[in-house]
Structure formats: structure tokens, C-alpha cells
Amino acid sequence: MKKILGFVIAILFLTSCNSEDSEMLAIDNPEIDLKIPADFPELNAFVSQNKPTQYGVELGEKLFSDKRFSADNTISCSSCHIQENAFTDQKTQAVGIEGRIGLRNTPSIQNLAFMKFYNWDGSKLQLENQPLVPIITHEEMDSSILEVMGKIKNDAVYKDLFRKAFGDENITPERIYKSIAQFEYTLISANSKYDKVKRKEVSFTESELKGYQTFQQKCASCHEGELFTDQSFRNIGFPLNTDTNEAGRARVTGIAADFMSFRVPTLRNIEYTAPYGSFGQFPTLKSVLDYFDNGVLDADNLDPIFKENGKRIPLTEEEKVNLIAFMKTFSDATFTKR
């Protein structure tokens, strides 16, 4: 009798264990291997605190394209960050709800896991801190995180995804920010012709090769490395945004020397991210190169490279053609799904 009782208890125990286990198994949410490309910069330290998972990314991607993030349900993150343009919008300055014009040009979203700074002025150091900004900004979505949570809280698909990604159905601001960041961490562009040439799968054309050589000589000191940015902030004498809210990097640091300095932009997928400049000053790559060739605006804090070289980057017309040909090898059709 005792034996039987013991057996029954043991079975009961096992059963309850099993059911817990199966519940755990039901939320199998594997980490995603980011497949870090060769020679890319090291990961932003915050990535390790929010490693992308299968359902975290799926949730983030769904949130990224949810128009309920805006006050009038007309725009989502993906309204401005359009994948085929490397997540930019081809507009000079971002356009929010009711056609409101933002301060700056929509930045591309690619290889963010490897960036130390976010936004034109580097105002954010951690990607998880960024999603709130467009949600609440008047010229963007003009909403609030509680408003957004209220709109999506009864959505069964979200309940399921939050449970799969984070273990239960609770929708919290942190989970929203984390999942969007996880999705963005997975957006890695490293399959352009440039990459294939590096991997010795294909070769540059003669024009691309000449462009590459000019690039090394005249551009690569700032547009360095595999992301073509040294992640520094510089005033390179571009035409100024006269909006009184604009001060470039100085808006963040309060340092006079940072006035109207902007981060050196990545050149990956540059063919698709026109117009160029912090508020879309330049419609084409040619117009950027012409501007460098003709001479930039002077400023007390103009970058030394320009100060010491007559405030210009002299370029022949042939060099410009070749440079553009080379820069177009950064286009990644896999990434942009073109």
C-alpha cells in the first residue's frame, strides 16, 4: 500500500514537472545569430543586454510597421524608414502626421548594432532609448507611450507575441523599446558588390576601381572602415539649417566646438538614401561632390581637414564619375529587397 502510494505521489510529481517543462518548451524563443560580417566594428555594448530573439524581432518588426504608434493612426516607423531605401524616405526632411515637417533628414537604419551613436547629433547612445522620441515628437507621431499601449493592448496577435518574446502577455514600454531595437539590430547590410569584391567573389569595374582609389585618397579619412564612417562629429561647412532648434552636435554636448557638427554618415546603400545632408541639402551624389569641389562654408570650428585644404576637396569630373560608380557598389539589393 505504501509502495503504491509512493508510486502515485511520484507520478503526480513527475506529471507536474512535465507540464511545467512543456510550458517552458512552448515559449521556445531562440536567440538570433547576428552573423557579424568580417572587419565590422565591434558591437554596441548595449546589444549584449538585449540580444535579438526570434520572437523579440518578430514583435519588433510588427511594432515597427504599426500605424497606431501615431496620434491619428496614419504613420508608423516604416512610413519614413522604408526598407527599399535602406530605411529612409527620399524626402529632404522627415514628414510626420498631418504633413508636419521635421527638423532633419530621416537617417537610414542599417548596421545600427555596430554604431556607438544614434541620430545626426548622436543624442542617443543606446538604441532602446530611441523609439520613444518619434512617438512623442510633435512633428513625428505626436502620441505617447501609454496611448500606444492602450491601442494595442487588446490585440490578440500582440498578446501572443509579447508572451512568446518575453514570457507573458504584459505590454510594457521597455518591452516595446527592446523589441524594436532587437529588430533593428538584425538589420545588417553586408552583401553589396563591395562586400562581394572583398570576399573575392566578383571584381570592380575599371571605373569602380579608380573610384575606390580616389576614395582612399580623399574620403576615407572620415568615411573609414566597413561602415564608411569613423563615427565622429564634424562641421564640414555644408549649407546650414536655419531652424532655430538646430545646433548639430552642440545641441547635445553644449560644447561650442560642436556647433553645427554632424556625425559622419555611413555610405552603405548611399545610392538609395538621397537626398543627402542633415536636412536633405543635396538631391544627388553628384551635387554633394560638386559642393566639396567648389568649396564649403567657413566656420570657426570647420573641420581641420577642410581648413588646411582651402575649404574644399578638389575633384575632377572624371574622379566624380568614378567615385559615384564606386559608391554605388555599396548598394545591397539583398538588404533593400530590391
Add this chain to the structure above:
Amino acid sequence: MQNFKKYLLLSLAALAFVSCSDNDDNPAANNVTLEFNNTFKSTTIVLGNAASTSATANTSAAGQVHHFSELKYVISNIRLVKDNGDEVPYNVNDLDKGATVIDQAKTASLSYVLSNVPSATYKQIKFGLGIKAEQNTLDQVRFPNFYALAGANDTAMMWEWGSGYRFTKIEGFYGTDNKTMSIHTGSTVEGTKDVPSSYTQGVNAYRDITLNLTTNAVVGSKAPKIKIQADFDKLLSGKTNTITLSTGTGMNDNATPNIHTAAQMAKFVDNLGGNGSSDITGMFSVTAVEN
């Protein structure tokens, strides 16, 4: 039944009486009202638009006449210091209960009532102009009331791009031709809560203010009122900086918000809230304590 009702009434009355007399004798706590008077020197500011004839005009040390159309600032992290030196914090970790927006256009906002302050004799008040970095995150879930107060359309005390609150918002006009002045201050520090070393960039515009009371505030049977003057003459003519306003989009132009960002903002912050070392009062002073 009638009797029962009578007894009930009687006992209720007795209870009320007991609790009343208890309060009168020696309550454990009482209210303290902070009454803010925003001035140019000793004159209370009257707001007005560009052409206003009723607005209070002030002339800076550099000779620039100016007046305000809008005047707001955030007070948080309030602490009262007992005569024995003990500090009594007032909801310092709860923006909903311990922080407020002083808005010159809203009379009610000029009196901030601290409730349930422990009975004691207080000699000093400390508070923050602005919000400490670790709380300055626009956390709507934790502090929905303060978020709503600061974010209201007629308040606009948010810096969306910096994910923080504006600490001071002054709109007005200067010069004989009434050029626009728009002075906004706020922190741009970026880091991770509870990890001080992670705050690697940005300006901390929070200023901790310490004011001696003119006479001790005695909290107990009475609910004292502390009258605090905020002298906005200091904005341009401060203890730390004498500022000349200039309009434009250059690095040194400071009358419009492109500067709240640059080194220029810190000058306004130091004038209003002190520099945190040699000046811990900024524009503030206690003018009276009513016990």
C-alpha cells in the same frame, strides 16, 4: 432604533471631537505651502505679448530692455532641513507627488502645498530647479500625472528629442524693436539609470538650490507658508554671467533656442539655478515665513 441612532450620532461626534482636538494639540504632521513670487528685482512679473503695455519690463545689466510672455519652470527634489540639521525629503523619488511646474500664467500653480510634513522646526529648504538625470526620462508609466502636467499643450515642458523635460521655458521680447527671445533649459545628459559612469555626454541643467528661511518654519499645530522669490532679473544679469542677447543662427547667438543646446544654455542655467558650488541660490531667495 431611535435611541441607537442617537447613540451612533453621539459617538461619531465624540470621535470627531477627539480627533479634532488631537490635531490641534500636537499633530504628527501638517501642510507646508511654498508660495512662488516671480519677479524682476522686487516687482512681480506681469506677462504680456510683444505690444503689451501692461507687461513688466526689465532692463538687463547690459542695457537690454525685455519682458516675458511665458514663464515656467520645474521644481522637484524638495527637502526641508530641521533646526538640528536633519533633512526631511518630500517625495523626492516621485515626480507625481513631489515635483511641479510653476507657471506664471496659472495663479494656482504658484502655490505648491507639501502635505503631511512631519511636525518639527525647519530652518532651511532645498529643492531642485529641474529634474535629476535619473528621473528625467519622460517615464509616463511611473509618473503619469507629472508627464501629463508637463506635456500639456499649454505647458509644453518636454524636450522630446532629449527624452527629458524642459526645466525652464521663457518666451518673451527684448530690445526696443521687441525681438523674440526664447530661452529653454533642460538636461541633455544621456546614460543608464543608476550607472553614473554611463553618463558620458551632454549638459546637466539640473541645479540644487539651498535657501535659508528668514525665520524658522514651525510645522505642527500650524501649517506654515514659505514665500520664495524667483528674481528673473538674474536671467541676464546673474551672479555668474552677464548676458547680452543677440538674434541669429550663429554660434554665439543666444536669444532663440539654437543655443539651449550650446554652451550658451549653461550660462542661463547658472544664472537661474546657481553654479552648484559658489552659488547655491541662483535667482531664488526666501522673503518671508508665515507661521
